[in-house]
Amino acid sequence: MIEINHLRKSFGEGDKKIVVLDDFNAKMEKGQITSIIGGSGSGKSTVLKHLIGAYTPDSGEIWIDGEEVSLLKGEAANSVRKKFGIMFQSGALFNSLTVEDNVALPMREHTELNESTIQIMVKMKLEMVGLRGAEHLKPSQISGGMVKRIALARAIALDPKIVFYDEPSAGLDPISIGVIDKLIMDLSHKMGITSVVVTHEIPSAMRISDKIIMLFKGIIIASGSPDEIRNSDDPRVQQFIEGSPDGPIPFSKSQTDYGEELKEMSQV
Amino acid sequence: MVRSFFGFIGRRGFEFVDTSADFFREISGLYYLTRSTLYCTFIEPLRGKPIKWRPVWTQMEEVGVKSTTIVFLVSFLIGVILAFQSAHQLSRLGALEFVGALVGVAILRELGPLMTALVMAGRVGAAFTAEMGTMKVSDEVLALETMALNPVKFLITPRFLALLIMLPCLTIMADLMGILGGFLIGTTTLGIDPVVYINNSLDAMVVKDVVTGLIKSVVFAVIIVMVGSYMAFIIEGGAEKVGQNTRTAVVVSMILVIIADLVFTSLFFFVF
Numbered sequence: 240m241i242e243i244n245h246l247r248k249s250f251g252e253g254d255k256k257i258v259v260l261d262d263f264n265a266k267m268e269k270g271q272i273t274s275i276i277g278g279s280g281s282g283k284s285t286v287l288k289h290l291i292g293a294y295t296p297d298s299g300e301i302w303i304d305g306e307e308v309s310l311l312k313g314e315a316a317n318s319v320r321k322k323f324g325i326m327f328q329s330g331a332l333f334n335s336l337t338v339e340d341n342v343a344l345p346m347r348e349h350t351e352l353n354e355s356t357i358q359i360m361v362k363m364k365l366e367m368v369g370l371r372g373a374e375h376l377k378p379s380q381i382s383g384g385m386v387k388r389i390a391l392a393r394a395i396a397l398d399p400k401i402v403f404y405d406e407p408s409a410g411l412d413p414i415s416i417g418v419i420d421k422l423i424m425d426l427s428h429k430m431g432i433t434s435v436v437v438t439h440e441i442p443s444a445m446r447i448s449d450k451i452i453m454l455f456k457g458i459i460i461a462s463g464s465p466d467e468i469r470n471s472d473d474p475r476v477q478q479f480i481e482g483s484p485d486g487p488i489p490f491s492k493s494q495t496d497y498g499e500e501l502k503e504m505s506q507v
Numbered sequence: 508m509v510r511s512f513f514g515f516i517g518r519r520g521f522e523f524v525d526t527s528a529d530f531f532r533e534i535s536g537l538y539y540l541t542r543s544t545l546y547c548t549f550i551e552p553l554r555g556k557p558i559k560w561r562p563v564w565t566q567m568e569e570v571g572v573k574s575t576t577i578v579f580l581v582s583f584l585i586g587v588i589l590a591f592q593s594a595h596q597l598s599r600l601g602a603l604e605f606v607g608a609l610v611g612v613a614i615l616r617e618l619g620p621l622m623t624a625l626v627m628a629g630r631v632g633a634a635f636t637a638e639m640g641t642m643k644v645s646d647e648v649l650a651l652e653t654m655a656l657n658p659v660k661f662l663i664t665p666r667f668l669a670l671l672i673m674l675p676c677l678t679i680m681a682d683l684m685g686i687l688g689g690f691l692i693g694t695t696t697l698g699i700d701p702v703v704y705i706n707n708s709l710d711a712m713v714v715k716d717v718v719t720g721l722i723k724s725v726v727f728a729v730i731i732v733m734v735g736s737y738m739a740f741i742i743e744g745g746a747e748k749v750g751q752n753t754r755t756a757v758v759v760s761m762i763l764v765i766i767a768d769l770v771f772t773s774l775f776f777f778v779f
Contacts, residue, residue: 291653317655331650333642345654 241267241290241401241433246299248285259285261457263299267450269400270431272423274444277454278479278488283437286454287405290435291325292316303401321349323401324394328409330386332378338365338389339374345396364392369418384415391422395432402426404436408443416440420447441480445469453479455488533737540659540740541733544667547660562665570631570666571673575680577630578623582681585618586610586688594697606697607704608711610689615716619682621768624727627674628760632735635666636756639739640749648740663736667729674728675721682720719775726771727764734760 246263249256260282267273275283288294289301292308301309308319332341342361346352352360365371368388378386387407394402404423408416424447426432438444444451445465453461453468453476461468461476468476478486552558593609639662642648651658686708693699738756742748 293649293652320653320655323653325650325653327646327650329646331646333647333650334645344656348654348656 240269240302240304241265241435242300242302243286243289244300244302246286246289246301247297248282248289248294249297259457260289260296263454263457263459265452265459265462267433267435269433270427271449272427272434272436272447273450273452274436274438274448275452275454276439276441276444276479278439280456281454282457283439283454284405287403287435287437290403291323292320321397322399323403324397324399325403326387326390326394326405326407328406330378330383330390332386332390332393334378336377337374338370338376338378338381341378341389342393342396345393349397360396364396365389367395368392368422384411387411388415388419391419395426398430399432401433401435404434404438406438406440407436408438408440416443423447441482445480455479536741537733537737540663540737541729543659544663544733544736547657548664548667551660558664558668563668566665566669567673569634570627570669571677574627574630574673574677578626578677578681579684581622581626582614582619582685583688585622586614586685586690587692589613589618589685590689590692590697594693603697604699604703605707605711606693606699607689607708610693611686611708611712612716614685614689615682615712615720617720617768617772619685620678620720620724620727621764623674623678623681624724624731624764625761627670627677627727628731628764629757631670632731632760633753633757635732635735636739636753637749639736640742640752643739643742644745644749658740663732666736667732670728670732671725674731675724678720678724679717682717715779719771719779723768723771726767730763730767731760734763 243263243265246260247258248260249258251257263282263286265273265275265286275286277283285294289296289309290303292311296309299309300307303319304322306319308316311319332338333344336344339358339361342364343357346357346360350357361374362371365373368391370385370388370392373381373385373389378389381389391404391407402423407419407423411419420443423434423436427434436444436448445468448465451461451463451465451468452459455475461471461473463471469480471477475487478488548558589610590606594603594606597603597605597609639648642662648658648662651661690701690704690708693704694701735756738752738759742752
């Protein structure tokens, strides 16, 4: 179980200070899938980076399995990291290693298993993601969708209790999205893995999630089951799930008035 | 006038403080990375986490075996050039047969270790920064960390060990090739009697020359690996930064190699 209390994070200093997360609270239950959704720049990836210990929060607490992890360093941080797997948006496979070595790496480094056992385990994990037979290819020789599925195989190599997914279905074809969604659901519901999915694919999030947290500009604007989100009367939530271009969430990121800026330019 | 003058001084003062703060930040970063590399390479194996040798072999082949051609070529030509250049001056003094002594001592003490290190800074240092920098940019380093694997131990230690072993080896080979180059020119074009050439060379060269050269090359190896790795690990952003930092790594490690060469040469000059 993961519990996040009053998490705050900002980047930059002085005038350029940008608050990325403001008082983020969440509870991710064991065996459930929690999705964090929101537009780009809403802070959802920042939450994930705090959970994996890549960022240190300005203030707030992160509890993983009853342990405060936000300030851990070195060996203590590593013992927490062994509890979870992560699937990166880009896959982040090691390009110099074959698919088999990529999936086997966590097992070779963290377990005492002998080589033949490891090879059997690798085959099992690859079969789960439907890519048995790709063992001897390099990551540069396979497609983006396959990279993501292998990244998932690597994330679950050590049978972790928690798996983080960063945009698991971005840039995939509908069938691959379906396969990955089913995998995430199977892992959570059959094996009791706590899943945290960061995504902006609304249909997929609605399908798989037990709980959805929606972020807008670093603040939680909605939280609840998919049905609660769907029936929310917050116009920002409705705009996001319908994907309509007009609404309270502005499409333009610029801070200044367009007409004023053009006028100033013509004066110069 | 006066105000703008003091304004100028003030601005320059702040710029200077900023630049020197950056400089000391880089130095301390380099120091901490070197310290943790030394810890992972030499202390951790004693505490029951043995080093995996397979990546070290791979790197040794990459940085050592595959560099032999260029190192041989460069040092051979340096020997040839040195023989020609010194022959002109020495023949005016009537000491042409001492070409062998000059070439031998210059190669062993100075040019062998230095030229090998400079070639390797370009060939290997750049490759280290580009490879590890790309891994940093594509989140592979972060992936290692989240898998509870230490990137220093996983990426730097094999390269560090490989170059620490291979650079002195390459230096010895470069020494031999340089001396061979001088010998060929001395005995053919310059017409020195081979026996005289060899005798004069052996009289001039002592074991200390080889040892000091090898000590230097170990130091050069540390500089090349650590600067290359540090420049890779501080990369944030994209491909542009990888290119910039690769260039910086080569330039900085070449400069540091020359400075270290000066320091050690003067140390040997005064101590031995």
